[in-house]
Amino acid sequence: MRSQIYAWNGQSGTAASSWTNTNTGTAVSIFIGGFGNNITKPAETTATQFVVIEDVAVSPSGFLNSGNAAATAYRGLVAGAENGVFGNRAYIQVRINTTDYFLDPDNVGNDGIPGAASPYPRSTNFQPCFNLYPDVYVLPGQVFDALVTTYQNGAFDGAGTAPALESSTLYAFMKYTLYDGPDALIANKLLEMGISINPGNVDWYKRTLIQSQTAAPMPTA
Amino acid sequence: MRSQVYEWSNLATATATSTLRRTVDAIPQLVPVNREYDIFIGGIGNNITKPAETTATQFIVIEDIACSAYMGGAVQVRINTTDYFQNPDVTDQSGVPGLASPYPRGSSDIGGAAIAVAQVDTVQLLKSFDLYPDVYVLPGQVFQILYSCQTALAGAAAGNTIVVSAFVKYTLYDGPDALIANKLLELGVTINPNNVDWYKRTLIEQQQRSRVAATATNGGSA
Numbered sequence: 001m002r003s004q005i006y007a008w009n010g011q012s013g014t015a016a017s018s019w020t021n022t023n024t025g026t027a028v029s030i031f032i033g034g035f036g037n038n039i040t041k042p043a044e045t046t047a048t049q050f051v052v053i054e055d056v057a058v059s060p061s062g063f064l065n066s067g068n069a070a071a072t073a074y075r076g077l078v079a080g081a082e083n084g085v086f087g088n089r090a091y092i093q094v095r096i097n098t099t100d101y102f103l104d105p106d107n108v109g110n111d112g113i114p115g116a117a118s119p120y121p122r123s124t125n126f127q128p129c130f131n132l133y134p135d136v137y138v139l140p141g142q143v144f145d146a147l148v149t150t151y152q153n154g155a156f157d158g159a160g161t162a163p164a165l166e167s168s169t170l171y172a173f174m175k176y177t178l179y180d181g182p183d184a185l186i187a188n189k190l191l192e193m194g195i196s197i198n199p200g201n202v203d204w205y206k207r208t209l210i211q212s213q214t215a216a217p218m219p220t221a
Numbered sequence: 222m223r224s225q226v227y228e229w230s231n232l233a234t235a236t237a238t239s240t241l242r243r244t245v246d247a248i249p250q251l252v253p254v255n256r257e258y259d260i261f262i263g264g265i266g267n268n269i270t271k272p273a274e275t276t277a278t279q280f281i282v283i284e285d286i287a288c289s290a291y292m293g294g295a296v297q298v299r300i301n302t303t304d305y306f307q308n309p310d311v312t313d314q315s316g317v318p319g320l321a322s323p324y325p326r327g328s329s330d331i332g333g334a335a336i337a338v339a340q341v342d343t344v345q346l347l348k349s350f351d352l353y354p355d356v357y358v359l360p361g362q363v364f365q366i367l368y369s370c371q372t373a374l375a376g377a378a379a380g381n382t383i384v385v386s387a388f389v390k391y392t393l394y395d396g397p398d399a400l401i402a403n404k405l406l407e408l409g410v411t412i413n414p415n416n417v418d419w420y421k422r423t424l425i426e427q428q429q430r431s432r433v434a435a436t437a438t439n440g441g442s443a
Contacts, residue, residue: 024245024246025244025245060325061325062325062328063230063289063325063328063332063384063385063386064332064336064339064383064384065249065332065333065374065376065377065381065382065383065384066248066249066376066381066382066383066384067376067377067378067380067381068336072336073340074336074339074340080246081246083232083246083247083248083249083384084249084376084381084382084383084384085232085247085384089243101223102223102225102226103223103225103393104227104269105227105261105269105273105274105364106261106269106270106271106273108269108270110227110242111242113226114226114228114388116228116324116325116386116388117226117228117324117325117388117390119325123327124327124345125327125328125345126325126326126327127325127326127327127345127347128326129285129287129324129325129326129348129388129390130226130390131224132224133224133414134222134223134392134414151243151244151245151246151247152245152246153245153246193421193422193425194418194421194422194424194425195418195422196414196415196418
């Protein structure tokens with residue numbers, strides 16, 4: 001089992017593949033969405049892998065009052081419009097196969113976790129008030145994705161170009177643990193048993209297996 | 222069981238005070254003072270299609286509520302028609318102040334200041350309130366998160382409006398998890414993911430024991 005992270009920067013890469021205002025209001029995959037740094041194929045688990053997503057985060061937002069001129073900065077975040085919102089007003093949703101994880105109370109899929117609740121990067125100005133617990137399990141053979149949606153235009157201090165303020169870059173972050181081989185089998189077993197899948201419980205299961213083998217009577221010669 | 226959040230802001234379009242879901246470059250809407258607005262269907266900001274309620278096979282545990290720390294903002298939880306937070310004399314109150322549970326965490330307590338003042342502001346508020354024990358929404362109940370402010374949301378300059386927001390974090394238990402949550406409630410055990418898993422394990426162990434006992438009764442054959 002291995003602790004893994006995936007950090008996404010919407011402005012990395014060429015100008016053509018950098019996040020721009022035209023993407024505002026559209027959910028884009030941080031893995032294969034075509035913007036920022038991407039990977040070669042959709043994120044998925046093989047038959048011998050089990051993934052536990054433990055944290056997701058996205059660039060924070062700040063709220064003030066309308067009328068402040070566009071491109072004004074507050075705590076490192078840029079005001080795109082004069083509507084009192086600073087930063088990208090970004091959200092991150094987890095999708096397993098075709099199902100969105102985060103729903104509104106009317107059972108309709110929403111935009112996901114707000115960057116204001118789970119900011120990346122974290123700072124004293126922008127602290128988390130959301131903890132992804134219980135974790136999200138990606139079972140063997142499932143495809144998983146993290147989708148970023150923004151609702152604020154022009155928060156990059158120059159659309160499509162490198163921003164002057166580092167913190168107005170659109171970032172996203174996912175922390176997960178990859179269980180592979182025998183650890184994935186144990187993870188499946190723990191899931192059947194209704195036990196939370198985490199490195200501590202996987203190790204516990206291994207110890208109980210070893211203890212039961214040790215306790216078994218030795219074969220006679 | 223799934224961890225869920227709902228974020229509300231007084232942001233809508235130029236032609237409507239509320240919208241279903243969120244809109245790009247939304248504009249802040251005025252919230253009348255000293256009135257409670259349901260963040261789900263209150264008619265201001267981003268709303269959803271119907272009142273928040275649990276079905277017969279759902280159980281909700283509200284674990285955190287927060288709102289903007291400025292303009293005297295506060296959030297109240299209402300289950301069916303009963304307010305959760307009350308004064309010691311059992312009279313109504315506006316709920317948890319944003320100063321005690323600020324959203325976003327680390328934000329300032331000044332929201333209406335001129336940008337020049339805000340830019341040099343160094344206040345980063347932390348929470349002094351923790352919603353524990355959690356609030357349970359039983360199957361079939363309607364719940365509301367009510368936001369209220371004591372000061373008009375007028376900004377530093379004429380015509381400006383202050384952006385306020387509220388946040389709720391809850392865990393949704395559905396299907397068999399909701400049944401277990403009800404059982405835990407009957408047993409007086411706190412409902413959280415760990416205890417739901419614990420109850421599942423005890424059920425599995427019971428089944429295994431009874432299977433072993435049945436096998437022994439049948440003389441070793443299953």
